[in-house]
Amino acid sequence: MDRSTAFPGAPAGDAGRAVVVGAGVGGLAAALALRRAGWSVEVVERRNTLERYGTAFGIHPTAQSALDRLGLGDALRASAVPYRRAHIRRPDGTALAALPLARIERKAGRPELLVSRPRLIDALAAELDRLGGVPVRHGRRWAADADRTGGADLVVGADGIHSAVRTALFGSRSGVRTLGTTAWIGIADFETGVHGETWGDGRFFGITPVEPGRTNWYATVPAGTTADGLRAAFDGWHHPIPRILAETDPAGWIRYEMRHLHPALPSFTDGRRTVLVGDAAHAMTPNLGQGACTALLDAEALGRAVAARGRAGLPAALRAYDRERRRSAQRVAFGSRTLHRFASARRPALRDALVGLLPG
Numbered sequence: 399m400d401r402s403t404a405f406p407g408a409p410a411g412d413a414g415r416a417v418v419v420g421a422g423v424g425g426l427a428a429a430l431a432l433r434r435a436g437w438s439v440e441v442v443e444r445r446n447t448l449e450r451y452g453t454a455f456g457i458h459p460t461a462q463s464a465l466d467r468l469g470l471g472d473a474l475r476a477s478a479v480p481y482r483r484a485h486i487r488r489p490d491g492t493a494l495a496a497l498p499l500a501r502i503e504r505k506a507g508r509p510e511l512l513v514s515r516p517r518l519i520d521a522l523a524a525e526l527d528r529l530g531g532v533p534v535r536h537g538r539r540w541a542a543d544a545d546r547t548g549g550a551d552l553v554v555g556a557d558g559i560h561s562a563v564r565t566a567l568f569g570s571r572s573g574v575r576t577l578g579t580t581a582w583i584g585i586a587d588f589e590t591g592v593h594g595e596t597w598g599d600g601r602f603f604g605i606t607p608v609e610p611g612r613t614n615w616y617a618t619v620p621a622g623t624t625a626d627g628l629r630a631a632f633d634g635w636h637h638p639i640p641r642i643l644a645e646t647d648p649a650g651w652i653r654y655e656m657r658h659l660h661p662a663l664p665s666f667t668d669g670r671r672t673v674l675v676g677d678a679a680h681a682m683t684p685n686l687g688q689g690a691c692t693a694l695l696d697a698e699a700l701g702r703a704v705a706a707r708g709r710a711g712l713p714a715a716l717r718a719y720d721r722e723r724r725r726s727a728q729r730v731a732f733g734s735r736t737l738h739r740f741a742s743a744r745r746p747a748l749r750d751a752l753v754g755l756l757p758g
């Protein structure tokens with residue numbers, strides 16, 4: 399049984415009509431939250447199918463609670479693995495510090511989980527199917543009309559870092575800022591007992607569990623490093639890094655430009671009928687592993703805010719959502735960016751000395 403479900407699954411259409419733009423984690427979760435709040439919901443997605451590729455997401459206990467309230471906690475736990483023990487290391491394998499996973503588990507009473515992106519997308523889509531009445535219209539690219547809403551009571555921009563909904567609300571004052579680094583990410587078809595991040599000179603390598611028999615990995619290098627260059631960049635690093643790169647097929651690696659939204663938005667809503675969630679609102683670097691978590695927290699908070707106030711109270715609900723989520727998500731984005739800078743520092747001696755002072 400889920401620990402607590404805030405949204406009972408009211409009949410669709412009682413509250414209002416929402417259009418959710420984007421069928422990624424943020425959009426599907428927002429559709430679910432609004433549907434559970436009694437709204438009639440339609441999702442529009444520019445791609446022709448749900449994209450089921452991607453590697454692993456860390457799901458922090460706070461995001462797990464959000465999934466519990468959305469009725470998806472059991473599905474998550476069935477397809478996720480706990481993340482309990484990991485270290486920050488030097489390229490020669492020396493451990494500098496433990497990641498604070500034990501502390502997180504002690505404080506929350508449950509561990510951080512890791513789940514593959516396809517499984518999370520499938521779980522969200524299956525729950526929407528189970529509730530019924532949430533069409534996902536594929537192959538439709540949202541574009542702003544005169545009043546931005548297409549006649550809906552609410553438009554939710556869950557359309558990712560290049561959000562058209564955000565541009566319609568705020569123009570191009572905030573946009574994508576690249577950081578001069580590229581991440582290559584992938585899954586290896588074997589397990590390794592070595593988890594955590596290894597920090598070198600201007601590059602780092604991460605290894606986490608993802609599901610039985612498989613290992614999630616990511617490697618961050620200066621922008622422009624090719625797949626061939628990646629193996630050379632980590633040659634001579636500790637086990638199992640060279641093995642992971644040698645035994646996975648570069649055709650299956652995913653390239654990901656490190657980027658974030660800059661400057662931070664002054665609001666996640668127009669305070670009337672449009673609201674932003676997930677990367678559209680606060681795209682961040684993946685260093686803290688919070689991209690999916692923050693999108694889930696946004697979606698659940700939005701559902702809760704509108705459920706509490708009904709259609710007549712929508713402007714107040716959107717302002718309450720903004721108050722609950724904006725500062726918090728922007729703080730996480732800032733922390734993630736700072737960690738990115740720290741982990742990919744050149745001449746890392748001082749950094750390593752500082753990390754070595756962290757509690758083990």
Ligand SMILES: Cc1cc2nc3c(=O)[nH]c(=O)nc-3n(C[C@H](O)[C@H](O)[C@H](O)COP(=O)(O)OP(=O)(O)OC[C@H]3O[C@@H](n4cnc5c(N)ncnc54)[C@H](O)[C@@H]3O)c2cc1C
Pocket residue numbers: 419420421422423424425442443444445449450451452453454455515538539540541556557558559560561562583675676677678684689690693
């Ligand atoms: C295919 C894919 C694979 C990913 N893999 C990983 C991964 O392995 N590891 C990781 O850390 N992060 C990954 N990410 C990023 C991660 O999913 C997000 O950072 C996080 O989950 C927040 O999700 P989001 O729903 O806000 O944005 P996104 O996941 O970017 O979803 C936005 C959705 O909106 C759609 N869209 C955009 N513009 C429009 C428009 N005008 N009209 C209609 N639809 C539109 C997009 O097609 C997309 O489906 C991936 C994202 C995608 C899209």
